[in-house]
Amino acid sequence: MDNMFLNACKNAQKGVIQAFLKKGGITIDKRDSLGNTPLYYVCTKGAKDIVKMLIDAGADVNLANNISETPLHCAARNGSKDVIKLLVDAGADVNASNNIGQLPVFYAVLAYKTETALYLISLGADTTVKDNAGYNILDHATANGMRDLVAVLSANNNTAQKDDHGNTPLHQAVYNNQSETVMALLKAGALNVNDLNNNGVSPLILAINNSNMHLAELLIKNGADVNLHVLNGNSALHYAAGQGNQHLGKLLLNTGADINSRNSYSETPLIVAAQLGYNDFTAMLIENNADVNAVDNDTHSAMHFASERGYTEIVEQLLIAGASN
Incomplete structure (x- = not known):
């Protein structure tokens, strides 16, 4: 019966799930071969009503799967603020890390969910953490061209760190020819426009190497030497x-x-x-x-x-x- 319950959760079959919960005798945190629980699968569907039902039935909101993903990671990736709130209110760890060092807020950024990322930050997500590859959420937001999120994050000097190659988010945005992100970073004013990376290269040099006249002008107007x-x-x-x-x-x-x-x-x-x-x-x-x-x-x-x-x-x-x- 546990497997049938798990399958119903995979498909977000609300009526079937209600029936199993009413009857009782099921394992609320039944895991499959991937280590995923019923709550995990329901969170992937963004089904807030079912999430609440499972939480009320005692589901563990912090139970991670085989790659250390929690239900909150899933909710962050889907951008479901209602599900995130339910999980966090029930004690979900907003800074739980998966097996490659990524918190739920990383999932939101990697899924291009700006509002979700900002919501997680408001709930206490750590913006300074680097994943196993050496990147924090500002690095990922910059790479994704998420200018609004970049503007918020870069205004906080704690997140204005260099990656393992010495690149600032400004280096990354210029390298990727992301003019709007460059403008957001420069407007925030938290980064040194003349910072050199580990190869001794400044953002202006990257713009020149890319033959990007617009970015070169923009950088010079904002203090590039x-x-x-x-x-x-x-x-x-x-x-x-x-x-x-x-x-x-x-x-x-x-x-x-x-x-x-x-x-x-x-x-x-x-x-x-x-x-x-x-x-x-x-x-x-x-x-x-x-x-x-x-x-x-x-x-x-x-x-x-x-x-x-x-x-x-x-x-x-x-x-x-x-x-x-």
Whole structure:
């Protein structure tokens, strides 16, 4: 009879369940091979009336299955605030962790349930916990582009942590080209726009690497340092030169980028662009008075690389501009 009761709960058959409960003699917390209980299955259906019936009949609201999921995890994933309230009022642990370190609020975020996540937070869900992969709910919300939730979470400095790669939520949002999430993070103002990750890269550099003009502008307007030296001493202009992206190059120059900045190899953006044969980018730098005779640590100039690699147009540009080495 326990198996029939369990099956009725899997299918949320309210009348059948009522009949079994009225007759009595059933195991209210009967588990199947997955460790799931009747209450677990009813929560997956979001059937609040049946949830209340089972709780009133003595169902254990914190009984977890084989992967440590509780009924509250299920309710969070389904976004059923009424079921969540019933469970929590009956003593469900809002911070119960599954076998990969995820609380019910993680399930809400991973299911794109913003209101449910906020409700769980209001009930005491811990927003600072990281799962076994090293991510907290702000990381997941950012990855999912949940801008309203991101705005709330990022306003709380306790959640503005870096992941195991040193990325802030702002790094993640820029990397994923999520402009609305980036705007929410910047508006909240809880994150350092110039933070570097473990690879020595700032959000602005990620925007440049993605050739995302809009995000680059947005970051600069919100305090991104265009002259910050990052990985290998490169500036944002070095990265733009490495792509030959004139639009980004002009943006950086118009917002104060040092046209003759040096990286760890003493290369200027002009040397980088000349090495790669970017004619138009090289011309733009020369027009903006880049030092055409600057040399790197090996005393190699832009002219050296352009002539060695056969970039005739760049050689001509440099000669006209007065390059002498």
